[in-house]
Amino acid sequence: MSSQLFIQTVANAIAASGMLALIAVGLTLAFGVMQMANLAHGHFFMAGAYTVYALYALAGWPFWWAVAAAVAVGALLGLIVERGVFRPLQGDVVSGFIATAGLMFVFEVLVGEIWGWGLSRPIPSPYMRAFRFMGAAVAFQRVLVIPFAVVSIGGLMVFMRRFRLGRALRAVAQDPEAAALQGININRMTALALAIAGAYAGLAGGLMSTIYAVTPSLGGHIILPALIVVVVGGMGSIEGVTLAALIFGFVMTFVTTLVDGVTAVMVSVTVMALVLAIRPQGLMGRVVA
Amino acid sequence: MSLHSGKRLKGWALVPLAGGILGLCVLPFFVRAYLIEVVMMYFIYIILAQSYRLIVTVHDWQLYHVVLYGVGAYTSGMLAKSAGVPVFFAIPLGGLMAALVGVAITTPLLRTKGWGFYIATYGLAELIRLSWLKFRNPFGGSTGIIDIPWPPVVAGIDFSEGVPYYFFSLGVMLLVLYFLYRIEKSHLGDSFKAISMDPDLAASTGIHIPRHRLMACAIGGFFAGIAGGLLVHRLGAVDPKLFNLVTMLYLLIWVVVGGTKTFWGPIIGVSVMHTLFELSRPLIQVRPLFFGLSMTLVLIFMPGGIEGVLLKVVARWQKRNRLPTAET
Amino acid sequence: MGACDCAGCQDALLALWIDKMGETGPVAILEVKGLSKYFGGLAALKDVHLTVREGEIRGIIGPNGAGKTTLFNVISGMYRPSAGEIFYAGRRIDGLPANKIAALGLVRTFQRTALYHEFTVLRNVTVARHLHVRESLFQVIAGNLKQKERENTEKALEIIEFMGLKHLVDEVAVNLPHGYQRALGVAIALACEPKVLLLDEPLTGMTPTEKGHMIDLIRKVHGKDITILIVEHDMRSVMELCEYISVLDFGTLLVEGPPAEIQNNEDVIRAYLGTEDILTVGQS
Numbered sequence: 005m006s007s008q009l010f011i012q013t014v015a016n017a018i019a020a021s022g023m024l025a026l027i028a029v030g031l032t033l034a035f036g037v038m039q040m041a042n043l044a045h046g047h048f049f050m051a052g053a054y055t056v057y058a059l060y061a062l063a064g065w066p067f068w069w070a071v072a073a074a075v076a077v078g079a080l081l082g083l084i085v086e087r088g089v090f091r092p093l094q095g096d097v098v099s100g101f102i103a104t105a106g107l108m109f110v111f112e113v114l115v116g117e118i119w120g121w122g123l124s125r126p127i128p129s130p131y132m133r134a135f136r137f138m139g140a141a142v143a144f145q146r147v148l149v150i151p152f153a154v155v156s157i158g159g160l161m162v163f164m165r166r167f168r169l170g171r172a173l174r175a176v177a178q179d180p181e182a183a184a185l186q187g188i189n190i191n192r193m194t195a196l197a198l199a200i201a202g203a204y205a206g207l208a209g210g211l212m213s214t215i216y217a218v219t220p221s222l223g224g225h226i227i228l229p230a231l232i233v234v235v236v237g238g239m240g241s242i243e244g245v246t247l248a249a250l251i252f253g254f255v256m257t258f259v260t261t262l263v264d265g266v267t268a269v270m271v272s273v274t275v276m277a278l279v280l281a282i283r284p285q286g287l288m289g290r291v292v293a
Numbered sequence: 294m295s296l297h298s299g300k301r302l303k304g305w306a307l308v309p310l311a312g313g314i315l316g317l318c319v320l321p322f323f324v325r326a327y328l329i330e331v332v333m334m335y336f337i338y339i340i341l342a343q344s345y346r347l348i349v350t351v352h353d354w355q356l357y358h359v360v361l362y363g364v365g366a367y368t369s370g371m372l373a374k375s376a377g378v379p380v381f382f383a384i385p386l387g388g389l390m391a392a393l394v395g396v397a398i399t400t401p402l403l404r405t406k407g408w409g410f411y412i413a414t415y416g417l418a419e420l421i422r423l424s425w426l427k428f429r430n431p432f433g434g435s436t437g438i439i440d441i442p443w444p445p446v447v448a449g450i451d452f453s454e455g456v457p458y459y460f461f462s463l464g465v466m467l468l469v470l471y472f473l474y475r476i477e478k479s480h481l482g483d484s485f486k487a488i489s490m491d492p493d494l495a496a497s498t499g500i501h502i503p504r505h506r507l508m509a510c511a512i513g514g515f516f517a518g519i520a521g522g523l524l525v526h527r528l529g530a531v532d533p534k535l536f537n538l539v540t541m542l543y544l545l546i547w548v549v550v551g552g553t554k555t556f557w558g559p560i561i562g563v564s565v566m567h568t569l570f571e572l573s574r575p576l577i578q579v580r581p582l583f584f585g586l587s588m589t590l591v592l593i594f595m596p597g598g599i600e601g602v603l604l605k606v607v608a609r610w611q612k613r614n615r616l617p618t619a620e621t
Numbered sequence: 622m623g624a625c626d627c628a629g630c631q632d633a634l635l636a637l638w639i640d641k642m643g644e645t646g647p648v649a650i651l652e653v654k655g656l657s658k659y660f661g662g663l664a665a666l667k668d669v670h671l672t673v674r675e676g677e678i679r680g681i682i683g684p685n686g687a688g689k690t691t692l693f694n695v696i697s698g699m700y701r702p703s704a705g706e707i708f709y710a711g712r713r714i715d716g717l718p719a720n721k722i723a724a725l726g727l728v729r730t731f732q733r734t735a736l737y738h739e740f741t742v743l744r745n746v747t748v749a750r751h752l753h754v755r756e757s758l759f760q761v762i763a764g765n766l767k768q769k770e771r772e773n774t775e776k777a778l779e780i781i782e783f784m785g786l787k788h789l790v791d792e793v794a795v796n797l798p799h800g801y802q803r804a805l806g807v808a809i810a811l812a813c814e815p816k817v818l819l820l821d822e823p824l825t826g827m828t829p830t831e832k833g834h835m836i837d838l839i840r841k842v843h844g845k846d847i848t849i850l851i852v853e854h855d856m857r858s859v860m861e862l863c864e865y866i867s868v869l870d871f872g873t874l875l876v877e878g879p880p881a882e883i884q885n886n887e888d889v890i891r892a893y894l895g896t897e898d899i900l901t902v903g904q905s
Contacts, residue, residue, distance in 0.1 A: 039407075041411075041412070089589060092593045093592065098354050099596065102549055103592040105542055105545060105588070106546070106585040106586065106589035107585060110581075110586050113578070113581050113582035113585075114582065121578070228415070228416065231412045232412075232416055234412070235409045235413060239409055266423050269420075269423055270420050270423050270427065272416075273417060273420040276413065277417060280401065280402060280405050280409065284405040284406070472762045475761060475762055476762065480751070480754045480770070481756060481761050483747070486748075491735055491737060493699065493731070494736070494809070496718070497719055497731075498728070498810075498812065499724045499751050499813055500720055501718075508758070512758075
């Protein structure tokens with residue numbers, strides 16, 4: 005591996021980590037608050053990508069407006085899924101999981117029917133420039149996600165600690181019954197968590213849409229790495245998930261560059277199995293008594 | 294007697310069952326060859342769904358079941374093709390391999406609870422499936438394996454023909470259903486259900502939960518592997534795409550829409566949903582939308598599935614006729 | 622206990638009882654030594670010592686959150702102790718899984734109404750006879766199980782009759798009145814053929830009539846040479862049932878003694894003071 009390729013790969017790995025973290029943080033937040041998991045979460049990411057495709061590449065909106073719309077679309081989908089699926093299935097982990105698995109099909113077909121089943125046209129990059137660093141060129145567009153990931157996740161951590169609403173979210177995650185007794189509206193908290201989850205996935209999808217091949221199966225492809233990150237990081241732990249996103253961003257990018265994408269997934273899954281065999285609750289997960 | 298009591302089917306309840314089997318026996322002599330192939334797939338899917346239900350009775354909704362089905366298919370196909378093992382021996386060996394793989398990937402996850410368990414099963418399923426994709430030798434990569442031997446001629450009957458293979462797979466399905474039915478009605482079957490209803494209570498009465506979970510996983514995996522063997526020796530080929538998440542979702546759809554509480558739920562599920570699947574061939578693009586939505590809606594509005602609705606009807610009928618209430 | 626409740630009589634009775642035990646030698650069937658259990662930094666049990674003799678009915682009382690249920694959970698193997706040792710019939714059992722401990726003959730019931738809601742009464746008990754049903758997988762799939770099943774059902778019916786549930790054999794557990802559900806919980810435990818039975822608040826939520834019935838049942842169970850440990854809030858019933866009582870408070874063993882002594886113990890009264898009056902608890 006030349007130093008040039010190495011630097012490029014590191015840059016890609018950090019970008020991949022940022023994207024994974026943005027997706028996985030929402031998953032784990034939603035899991036923490038309602039103890040239920042959303043298998044259609046990857047499709048929020050896909051929805052974000054298609055929003056940018058439709059508004060920026062097809063309708064000619066400015067790129068940043070389209071990204072803002074992707075965030076809104078993600079949040080809206082989150083609210084719909086919370087209201088339509090998780091609330092009626094409250095507490096039934098298996099049913100919630102399988103019900104959202106059904107949604108995977110629904111989202112995929114809808115997107116495919118509206119925008120076509122094959123590869124969408126490549127989305128023109130709004131930023132053609134590249135960073136030059138020790139002889140390597142790193143495309144600006146590719147690392148765009150990094151500052152967004154840092155700010156959003158840092159912001160979320162501060163929000164969860166410093167703000168009343170964020171603390172209420174944490175209270176619900178720790179002990180829903182006690183939180184309800186303190187007058188916290190649980191339904192409103194799960195809605196908030198799902199909206200944040202959707203918004204973050206939408207943001208990641210919007211930002212990465214110019215890099216990835218945008219197809220209806222994008223959601224199905226991204227969900228496995230995101231789930232691995234959540235399980236390894238520790239369900240419900242934002243810090244753990246961020247750490248795991250960093251680990252798997254590097255593992256997956258380097259293995260993909262050196263070998264291929266299939267091997268990258270295989271290695272990631274193996275790492276996950278090893279972590280779970282040793283620490284069933286994940287790296288930073290709490291042990292449930 | 295209601296369908297879902299602890300008691301076995303007896304007396305008059307056996308009549309519709311015998312009628313159904315008889316119907317399946319005469320069916321191939323009255324329909325086109327294409328339809329025979331279609332009905333054969335029902336047999337395979339019923340084995341798959343029913344073996345999955347056994348695992349669901351211990352509440353392990355794992356997501357690697359279709360990959361075990363694939364392990365059975367690959368093992369049986371490769372043994373028959375490369376090692377020259379006779380097809381009728383290769384199929385049970387495929388089942389055995391699937392059981393082994395199932396136990397091997399469940400064991401490290403026994404301590405992982407709830408959601409993490411489901412995700413991890415999905416991850417490990419992908420690991421196996423991607424290894425078929427990755428290692429062209431011996432698995433053939435994305436094109437898979439072709440030219441898998443047909444079953445031989447036994448006692449003058451050529452099992453590579455449609456009708457004999459139809460009867461062969463019908464026989465295998467009935468045998469598998471019989472075994473699973475015996476487990477369902479045995480003390481072991483009740484122990485499985487006890488674990489899913491109240492694991493703490495089950496453990497406090499001496500039930501070794503990890504051992505039972507692995508046992509369910511091995512038995513279910515074995516029969517899933519058998520289903521895979523039946524598939525591969527009819528298709529003559531196998532590739533990794535047959536066993537991806539989409540197939541797993543369809544399996545979930547059959548089982549969820551049919552119901553899992555009684556032995557008959559998955560059979561109802563496959564019969565109804567696969568029929569709809571076949572009928573909706575012209576709408577191939579939007580078909581998954583309908584199926585995905587049906588599963589989501591059934592979970593929200595009809596949690597017991599079709600079976601649950603039938604049970605309610607039966608219960609109401611029994612009430613009206615002052616019969617003792619049904620046991621679920 | 623005796624007709625008279627004064628401390629003197631009680632002491633005399635106790636002395637008599639200890640004497641009687643002395644003839645055969647008081648055998649400790651369950652011994653808890655220096656047991657502690659921490660959750661995070663919080664101690665639910667701190668250095669608890671407990672010796673239960675064979676054939677005893679031992680009451681364990683204490684204010685809410687004193688660690689009674691945690692003690693049962695640790696003894697029965699649901700939780701691993703943080704420190705300390707547990708001996709059952711001379712054998713060290715701490716750290717063993719719950720199913721193993723049940724197999725040794727130490728069986729617990731639950732504070733919540735734990736039963737298999739969707740099963741009939743009969744099936745609730747037959748499935749709990751797990752330890753005594755020996756079927757191999759081969760037998761299940763291909764063998765003849767009629768004989769074994771008949772034996773199992775007979776034994777289960779015996780237990781059901783013993784617990785006064787015979788008329789409800791085919792009723793689904795979830796439809797039973799609360800009192801019968803609690804009795805079924807005990808029947809499930811009895812199906813394991815225990816030598817020591819841990820009853821976690823067996824009288825919870827019962828009407829006075831149901832309580833009286835349950836107390837009779839517990840006496841009947843005791844009459845089958847089963848040692849009983851009972852955690853209970855209803856002080857009157859505990860005093861009536863138990864020969865000897867251990868009081869837990871804040872995870873430590875406060876005091877032990879016969880009921881009369883416990884009732885008049887300053888520490889015990891202080892532990893309950895401000896929360897509940899020891900003699901009126903359970904009447905509410």
